[in-house]
């Protein structure tokens with residue numbers, strides 16, 4: 001299957017008759033990082049944007065709450081103040097634990113990205129981004145669940161959405177010249193338009209919770225490459241991110257290339273892993289402050305095409321999580337920006353055919369941004385699904401800091417276009433992996 005072949009089933013939508021309750025140039029469904037970024041950049045370009053969100057802020061989102069320098073850059077681009085006075089907790093790199101070793105790797109010094117990462121609970125972060133979109137002029141409606149697409153009878157193109165306040169109130173319709181699905185991993189709107197997830201693309205499942213812990217202040221994000229239950233190696237990879245507020249965000253994930261994927265009790269796995277941790281870290285039931293919650297991480301473009309019958313996908317809806325490290329916030333915001341710039345140009349063109357031509361450039365722009373890197377990531381995910389290969393890489397990589405510094409650049413997608421030899425190697429590999437077209 002190529003990037004062009006949609007995983008498409010019959011679209012199930014309402015045909016577009018009657019007056020809509022709301023109208024805008026663009027209707028964006030979902031106010032997570034991708035939807036808020038899309039709405040922000042569209043509003044900045046002078047377009048009238050409706051941003052529809054089923055929950056009300058502040059709301060929880062299951063996440064590790066960690067931002068690499070890539071995420072920091074995306075926040076700065078939206079004019080968010082990321083100073084420590086404003087409640088941000090900074091980190092200077094990644095601590096990697098594996099093969100009996102512990103390595104602290106600082107974020108690389110680059111001109112393209114800042115030299116630090118951040119941690120912030122999603123309850124804060126997502127609200128901040130949504131308010132930023134509102135400040136820029138987007139019309140945010142909270143507590144409104146989008147229930148399906150409205151389709152043009154003649155062309156089958158999406159022209160709007162139906163929605164219900166609180167998911168159960170009276171049905172309303174919202175119309176736009178283009179519609180954006182930024183409704184996250186399960187993207188009901190994409191599914192209703194016939195766009196399913198691709199089962200030939202990577203998918204992760206991860207769980208996380210919070211513990212009161214003396215480790216809450218940590219200036220490194222911590223990543224565990226192998227999880228031990230006594231002397232038994234468990235499947236998956238773990239993280240411990242200090243939140244700076246008395247708690248640590250602790251979680252683990254598995255990839256669908258792992259043999260254990262699909263028949264693992266993640267909650268039990270997390271508890272077994274944490275049982276082996278030093279007692280003084282406090283990762284015990286008495287110190288747990290939140291339930292253990294899990295969700296999927298759709299990776300490496302696992303829903304395609306990102307433009308189909310008038311619907312454009314951003315962030316997790318388009319499966320844009322980095323397959324190397326499970327980072328999704330930065331890609332959600334970046335794809336929102338790429339998408340908004342495409343839409344702004346498209347809607348400035350006279351005539352639908354001309355507009356369509358520009359919108360068709362969105363998948364191309366995404367491929368240019370991430371195509372090669374994600375193709376490489378898909379190979380990586382397949383390889384590390386084999387425990388013997390993963391063990392080999394950890395055993396031989398961990399004793400070599402120079403190798404691990406290269407690995408960090410590769411895993412976090414942090415390079416300069418014309419940087420040093422390691423940057424050029426990562427960029428070259430991504431270019432090589434890019435599938436033609």
Ligand SMILES: Cc1cc2nc3c(=O)[nH]c(=O)nc-3n(C[C@H](O)[C@H](O)[C@H](O)COP(=O)(O)OP(=O)(O)OC[C@H]3O[C@@H](n4cnc5c(N)ncnc54)[C@H](O)[C@@H]3O)c2cc1C
Nearest residue numbers: 030032033034054063064065066146184206315316328329
């Ligand atoms: C356990 C776990 C840990 C993770 N850790 C990290 C991490 O540390 N760092 C990182 O960068 N990424 C992490 N990720 C990935 C990251 O959470 C996602 O990639 C990111 O949230 C994607 O943003 P989004 O805006 O595309 O989707 P979402 O954040 O899912 O936002 C979608 C929005 O759409 C709304 N919505 C959904 N359906 C409807 C509807 N019908 N009508 C109206 N609104 C709707 C939702 O309420 C939500 O607000 C993690 C993911 C998981 C599961």
